[in-house]
Amino acid sequence: MSKKIIAIASAGGHWIQLLRIAPAFENNEVVFVSTEPSFASSVKNFDYYLIPDASRWDKIGLLKSFYSVFKMILKLKPEIIITTGAAPGLMAIIVGRIIGCKTIWIDSIANVDKISMSGKIALRFANIVYTQWPELVKGKIVYHGNVIS
Structure with missing residues (x-):
């Protein structure tokens, strides 16, 4: 059954990582959200905010x-609501949780030694928090591989 998904990330590596997981959204109604107007062209077949x-x-x-x-x-x-960060994604996770959405945070692959500051805050709100480094698995933090390898 098709789900309505907001996929949100700020510019740079966060956006690139979000696009890398986009195939997982197939057969769902997806809206992409970011901070850069030109990104709309990279998700032409989807609504973009x-x-x-x-x-x-x-x-x-x-x-x-x-x-x-x-x-x-x-x-x-x-x-x-799924995000790879940073601030806009964290905001979406908080709002989503308040209104009852399932919320998913994927911490950036750049955070090798520890979960990002936004990721630590997301731990309080997100239904699930993924890391891209197996060494960072702890408590609510889950590892299922890398988005970018």
């Missing part, structure tokens, strides 16, 4: 981004 980017050093930007993510999720009413 642009949200403002922000970082922990830009508090006003974080509020604007959170509002945008919150509004989008309430409008789309997904069943599943």
Whole structure:
């Protein structure tokens, strides 16, 4: 049965990793979300939402981004939210959990020695948190391989 999925990631490696797992979304209604307008061309057969980017050093930007993510999720009413990070994905995980979505966080492959700061926060909200390094498996953190190898 088809599920409504929001796949969200910020620009750079987070977006690349999200695209690498896109085949897993086959036969589902997927909406891609990111912070870069040009990314719409890499997901031409899907709906694409642009949200403002922000970082922990830009508090006003974080509020604007959170509002945008919150509004989008309430409008789309997904069943599943999946993200490879960072800030926009974390916001989506928090909002999704509040409204009852299944939420999945995949920590970046760049985090070799420890879970990312956003990943640590996601542990409190996400239904499942994946690492791409078997050495980081602990508690709620699961390993099932690498997105990029």
